[in-house]
Amino acid sequence: MTEEWEAGRLDSDLEDVGFDTLAVRAGQRRGPEAEHGEALFLTSSYVFRSAADAAACFAGEAQGNVYSRYMNPTVRTFEERMAALEGAEQAVATASGMSAIMAMVMSLCSAGDHVLVSRSVFGATVSLFDKYFKRFGLEYDYVELTDLEGWRAACKPNTRLLFVESPSNPLAQVVDIRGLAAIAHGAGALLAVDNCFCTPALQKPLELGADLIIHSATKYIDGQGRCLGGLVAGRREHMQEVVGFLRTAGPTLSPFNAWVFLKGLETLRLRMQAHCASAQQLAEWLERQPQVEHVYYAGLPSHPQHELARAQQKAFGAVVSFEVKGDRAAAWRFIDATRLLSITANLGDSKTTITHPATTTHGRLSAETRATAGIRDNLIRLAIGLEEVEDIRTDLQRGLSAIDG
Numbered sequence: 001m002t003e004e005w006e007a008g009r010l011d012s013d014l015e016d017v018g019f020d021t022l023a024v025r026a027g028q029r030r031g032p033e034a035e036h037g038e039a040l041f042l043t044s045s046y047v048f049r050s051a052a053d054a055a056a057c058f059a060g061e062a063q064g065n066v067y068s069r070y071m072n073p074t075v076r077t078f079e080e081r082m083a084a085l086e087g088a089e090q091a092v093a094t095a096s097g098m099s100a101i102m103a104m105v106m107s108l109c110s111a112g113d114h115v116l117v118s119r120s121v122f123g124a125t126v127s128l129f130d131k132y133f134k135r136f137g138l139e140y141d142y143v144e145l146t147d148l149e150g151w152r153a154a155c156k157p158n159t160r161l162l163f164v165e166s167p168s169n170p171l172a173q174v175v176d177i178r179g180l181a182a183i184a185h186g187a188g189a190l191l192a193v194d195n196c197f198c199t200p201a202l203q204k205p206l207e208l209g210a211d212l213i214i215h216s217a218t219k220y221i222d223g224q225g226r227c228l229g230g231l232v233a234g235r236r237e238h239m240q241e242v243v244g245f246l247r248t249a250g251p252t253l254s255p256f257n258a259w260v261f262l263k264g265l266e267t268l269r270l271r272m273q274a275h276c277a278s279a280q281q282l283a284e285w286l287e288r289q290p291q292v293e294h295v296y297y298a299g300l301p302s303h304p305q306h307e308l309a310r311a312q313q314k315a316f317g318a319v320v321s322f323e324v325k326g327d328r329a330a331a332w333r334f335i336d337a338t339r340l341l342s343i344t345a346n347l348g349d350s351k352t353t354i355t356h357p358a359t360t361t362h363g364r365l366s367a368e369t370r371a372t373a374g375i376r377d378n379l380i381r382l383a384i385g386l387e388e389v390e391d392i393r394t395d396l397q398r399g400l401s402a403i404d405g
Contacts, residue, residue: 027080097216100230111137181209219348337402347383
């Protein structure tokens with residue numbers, strides 16, 4: 001190790017490499033120790049060579065780390081890798097998926113601005129708009145996700161942002177991203193797409209015209225249910241606003257969590273292929289069961305946006321939702337009869353999870369709001385993991401038998 005060190009060949013040439021190579025190597029800059037794995041920088045602050053050096057870095061006149069609330073080398077590696085995978089100019093990591101949504105809206109919208117939100121968003125996202133953004137003078141309306149003309153009609157002169165999940169949670173609804181981007185841009189607004197269910201391994205919203213990407217890295221980016229984290233990605237001009245919010249408000253991603261996410265990214269495409277293959281088999285099987293009223297999975301030809309999903313996704317994801325015959329009691333009997341699956345509201349894990357959306361992820365919404373969003377009391381959501389598909393099917397059969405009983 002020398003005082004004046006040059007990286008030389010220690011860093012990889014990533015020009016014109018493919019997705020899997022980026023997922024393994026993008027964003028890494030090796031230090032004087034020539035470490036092969038990504039370094040974990042567990043530090044809150046950084047030292048400077050002189051007072052003048054510190055002043056220049058704090059003023060933004062010189063490059064250098066200032067404080068880990070908004071800059072950390074491990075977090076930066078994760079951000080740059082995710083930007084490379086999504087095809088974004090820049091990405092900004094946050095402490096959770098919900099804080100990513102908060103940072104995006106607080107950075108890019110002001111009191112008096114109007115936001116259009118898909119009616120089919122996560123329950124906590126609805127609460128964020130209804131209970132908190134509303135207090136600060138933000139105007140917003142909800143629109144049916146798949147109704148492009150409804151989006152066009154709902155735009156106002158002060159509309160600043162359109163925000164969707166595609167596929168949606170938990171009904172796997174899909175919107176025409178390219179068509180919605182044209183509507184947003186025609187109204188002078190930005191389109192933000194929550195790409196959590198697909199990840200960049202299956203879908204690239206920026207290539208379809210979206211301006212911003214949101215992730216809960218807690219889900220498939222990690223892949224094993226270990227850490228919380230979020231991410232916003234897009235053009236540099238917008239991301240600099242998000243960095244400014246992070247610097248001031250501090251919804252900061254832990255360097256350790258960023259390091260875990262980097263390890264998750266190394267197997268992202270392989271995991272998503274396995275998740276999707278099992279989910280497809282199980283969705284087809286559930287659709288044939290007499291105790292099941294309806295299955296929500298875009299990989300089924302019966303799904304109303306099946307062809308659209310085929311056109312803009314490489315596969316159909318790992319979340320399979322279905323309605324059983326009966327009421328909430330029947331859904332609970334199904335869930336309680338399983339012996340292998342994890343009863344938890346998280347998803348994107350290597351372990352298959354099962355939950356009752358009406359009383360968990362969407363339980364804080366009013367009955368009217370749930371009904372409008374299509375969250376019925378007999379709905380069950382599966383997030384298919386990496387177990388043997390026959391073992392998952394056997395456990396689901398226990399649930400079906402409980403309904404009959």
